[in-house]
Amino acid sequence: MSERLGLAGSVSIALGGMIGGGIFAVLGVVAQITxxxxxxxxxxxxxxxxxxxxSYTVLNGLVDDDGGSVTFVRCFLDDTTAAGMVGWTLLVGYVGSMGMYAVAFAEFAVGLGGVPEAVAGVPLRPVVSVAVVAAFVGLNLLGARATGSAENLLVGAKVAVLVALGVGGLVFATVVEPRPISLGVGQLPSFGPVMAAAVSFVAFQGWQLLFYDQESIVDPTETIRRAVYVSIPVAVAIYVVVGVVTTNLAREALRTHPHTALASAAEPMLGAVGYAGVGYTVVSLAALFSTGSAINATLFSSGHLAKGMVSEDLLPDRVSETGADGVPARTFLALGGITAALTVVGSLEAITAFASLSFIVVFGTVSYLALRHRDREAVNPLPPAVGVVGTAAFAPLMLYHLYRREPGTLVTVLVIAAAVVAAELLYFERAALRRELNAFEDDIEAAVDDALTGED
Structure with missing residues (x-):
């Protein structure tokens, strides 16, 4: 039991998977839209x-096995192929999320004073991205206790800095150097905020990680339920305060370098007392804590997801070992290796977009499953209905945004999606394909035999 996570560790895992993406990797993109x-x-x-x-928490209480999207689809739809495709989509989304965090980590690291952009002609950003992924793969190999302890420290540090930035920014803008605070009221009737919400959806996937960690959590059903209801409102509150401060104090930075604009928001606050550079450095360090903890949390949980999928024959056996105590090293190494490769060859925009679409689809599917079981006493139909409607609106808005603003990214996302679906179908329908190929070979052999017999 000493190796398992309690409520504090579970909340840290959830927040670690959310705040790293929402504040430091997505904020600039969202601000440019709305x-x-x-x-x-x-x-x-x-x-x-x-x-x-x-929807996740109520369905988790209705199944006997460890819950999660894959288990819910398998149990409530009795469709192994659909469950496997959901699992593969999630893993690709998690790898994309980790790639997004690693790229953001490197951009903040390179942006620190005294750090060069290239060494011997080699850009430093991809090197740092690969290095940070490798570091957290090593940490996860040490086990749940080391991972949870590190996550508590990382999340505590970044939340403290972000709360200080948000509160300090509001005090600065309303008391120290009073100025009009714009909340974008004129945009409320438009589609801008809704479209931006679709783009930012990847910022709210961290809590879902807990459902794949249940063997590492004390009293998992109740602990996860409480952690979900704590972590999401806390993340929203932090996003709102920091978003207001950044869009009002760092407008030019959001236009010129959106991915690191949050650090620029600290400059005018501490600049009033002669420490502008210190503010930028402190927030940049918080960004490193934040994106690092997001990689840590996502890798920890996606490893558990992969292990569970292998046990249900939804992934090849070589990915994991079903009888292993904890997640095998080769699972973390495989996920880390793919993530590292993605950070070198992928763009932040394409990675972010595909990850958001992945989670929109999966969250919508689970909300639909909960809505289907609204006749159960434990299920209130209103939240699942909102989840279904919201995700159904977000998906086309996300694609429309890419079509208008980033057509190249849209093509990349569609190519990735097509490749993932093709790989899923080839794997899960391999038995049917094998039967068809065997039947085709039999027909060819029969045709050859007939031809030879005719010649005789």
Missing amino acids: GPATWLAFVLAGVVALCAGY
């Missing part, structure tokens, strides 16, 4: 995520 109404985009995405979280 400007001062960024806070509303995070609220909308958070509401849909909380409703999906409700």
Whole structure:
């Protein structure tokens, strides 16, 4: 039991998987879409995520096995292929999320004073991205206790800095150097905040990680339920405050370098007392803590997901060992290796977009499953209905945004999606394909025999 996570560790895993993406990797993208109404985009995405979280927790109480998207689809739809495709989609989304965090980590690291952008002609950003992924693969190989302890420290550090930045920014803008605070009220009737909410949805996937960690959590059903209901509102509150501060204090930075604009928001606050550079450095360090903890949490949980999928014959045996105590080293090494490769060859925009779409589809599916079981006493139909409607709206809005703003990224996302679906179908329908190939070979052999017999 001493190796298992309690409520604090579970909340840390959930927040670690959310805040790293929402603040330091997605904030700039969202702000470019909807400007001062960024806070509303995070609220909308958070509401849909909380409703999906409700769906997960109630379904988790209705199944005998460890819960999660894959288990829910298998149990309630009795469709192994669909369950496997959901699992593969999640793993690709998690790898994309880790790639997104690793790229953001490296951008903040390279942005620190005194750190060069290249060494001997080699860009430093990809090197740092690969190095941080490797570091957290090593940490996860040490086990659940080391992972949970590290996550508590990382999450505590980044939350403290972000809360200080948010509260300090509001005090600075309203008391120290009073200025009009724009909340983007004029954009409320438009589609901008809703479209931005779709783009930011990847920022709210961290809590879902807990459902694949149940063998590492004390009293998992109740602990996870409480952790979900704590972590999502906390993340939304932090996103809202920091979003308001950043869009009001770092408008130019959001336009010129959106991925690191949050650090620029600290400059005017501490600049008032002569420490502008210190503010940038402190927030940049918080970004390293934040994105690092997001990699840590996501790798920890995706490893458990992969192990569970192998045990259900939804992944090849070489990925994991079903009888192993904890997650085997080769599982973490495989996930880390793919992530590292993605950080070198992929773009942040494409990685973020595909990860968001993956989670929109999966969250919508689980919300639909909960809505189907609304006749159960434990299921309130309203939250699942909101989850279904919200995700159904987010998916086309996300694609429309890419079509208008980033057509190249849209093509990349569609190619990745097509490749993933093709791989899924080849794997899960391999028995049927083998039968068809055997039948085809038999027909060819029969035709050859007939031809030879005719010649005789």
